[in-house]
Amino acid sequence: MSKLLISILLSILLASCQNPPSNNFDDYINTVTGPISIDSLGLTLIHEHMLVDFIGADSINSDRWNRDSVVRKVLPYLLEVKKHGVKTILDCTPSFLAKDPLLLKELSEKSGIQILTNTGYYGAVGGKYLPEHAYSESAEELSLRWTDEFENGIEGTGIKPGFIKISVNEADTLSEIDQKLVKAAGLTHQKTGLTIASHTGTWKTAVQEVRILQEMGIDPSAFVWVHAQAEQDFDNYQKAAEMGVWISLDGIGWAIDPYVDRLLFAKENRFLNRVLISHDAGWYDPAKPSGGDFQPFTNIFEKLIPILNEKGFSQADWNQLLIDNPKRAF
Ligand SMILES: [Zn+2]
Numbered sequence: 001m002s003k004l005l006i007s008i009l010l011s012i013l014l015a016s017c018q019n020p021p022s023n024n025f026d027d028y029i030n031t032v033t034g035p036i037s038i039d040s041l042g043l044t045l046i047h048e049h050m051l052v053d054f055i056g057a058d059s060i061n062s063d064r065w066n067r068d069s070v071v072r073k074v075l076p077y078l079l080e081v082k083k084h085g086v087k088t089i090l091d092c093t094p095s096f097l098a099k100d101p102l103l104l105k106e107l108s109e110k111s112g113i114q115i116l117t118n119t120g121y122y123g124a125v126g127g128k129y130l131p132e133h134a135y136s137e138s139a140e141e142l143s144l145r146w147t148d149e150f151e152n153g154i155e156g157t158g159i160k161p162g163f164i165k166i167s168v169n170e171a172d173t174l175s176e177i178d179q180k181l182v183k184a185a186g187l188t189h190q191k192t193g194l195t196i197a198s199h200t201g202t203w204k205t206a207v208q209e210v211r212i213l214q215e216m217g218i219d220p221s222a223f224v225w226v227h228a229q230a231e232q233d234f235d236n237y238q239k240a241a242e243m244g245v246w247i248s249l250d251g252i253g254w255a256i257d258p259y260v261d262r263l264l265f266a267k268e269n270r271f272l273n274r275v276l277i278s279h280d281a282g283w284y285d286p287a288k289p290s291g292g293d294f295q296p297f298t299n300i301f302e303k304l305i306p307i308l309n310e311k312g313f314s315q316a317d318w319n320q321l322l323i324d325n326p327k328r329a330f
Pocket of ligand 1: 048049092
């Protein structure tokens with residue numbers, strides 16, 4: 001009896017040594033100001049941008065923007081959305097498109113909004129935003145770079161990503177480089193527990209990504225189908241939901257009607273529990289005078305919610321979409 005007890009106690013002790021709290025993927029998530037409990041995400045916008053530079057991977061350089069100017073422009077928009085109760089924003093600007101963790105940290109500290117940044121590469125637009133090494137290295141090698149950002153921080157800042165952001169080109173068959181990015185994301189997910197958000201478009205392309213991940217033994221619930229509003233066949237939303245994929249309807253900063261239709265369909269067909277919403281709004285563009293026109297992060301609160309409440313949406317639905325689902329997805 002006592003021998004058994006000792007061996008049980010020993011095995012519990014050993015298990016706890018092998019699993020320090022920092023590796024407890026389910027309970028904590030990295031923001032640009034440090035890890036937080038997943039329960040404190042609160043009302044979350046899962047896809048926005050503070051800064052985007054479209055110059056391309058061959059010319060991008062942080063000298064192209066002045067951090068103080070970006071903060072001056074963006075901060076009022078964060079303070080505005082904070083009044084609507086937003087507690088957390090996922091910044092989806094990837095590497096080589098002006099991902100600037102120190103800028104995000106400053107914006108987070110000045111606004112009081114929790115901000116998450118990402119790791120991964122953006123393959124869409126024919127690879128304009130991919131560095132040379134994305135072509136020469138293997139999926140495993142790329143995943144080591146991304147995992148290093150998770151373990152040691154991004155480019156010496158100590159700031160760690162809260163999710164993986166990749167992107168692929170729409171295609172009947174995913175290109176070799178896009179398949180590699182999906183595999184690298186899968187490997188990084190397996191090592192870090194980070195959720196994979198992939199800028200995609202239609203289900204025809206997204207389902208190929210899901211299959212690659214499934215072949216790696218990864219559950220579809222680790223995958224966020226970004227820009228799913230591009231899909232016109234609503235049955236494909238249902239298929240994705242049944243597989244457990246996260247359906248990201250994320251361009252609400254730019255249009256309302258397509259989202260009204262899709263969200264009503266999701267509610268009627270009882271899969272609001274697989275849907276994420278956001279604006280894909282912002283962003284300061286260094287190529288334009290004083291960063292160009294900034295799209296605010298408010299359409300959900302000022303336009304979408306009143307329209308859908310008239311059509312039967314309840315506070316419980318909004319809590320699901322803006323609080324519960326982001327917490328479960330990420
Ligand atoms: Zn975006």
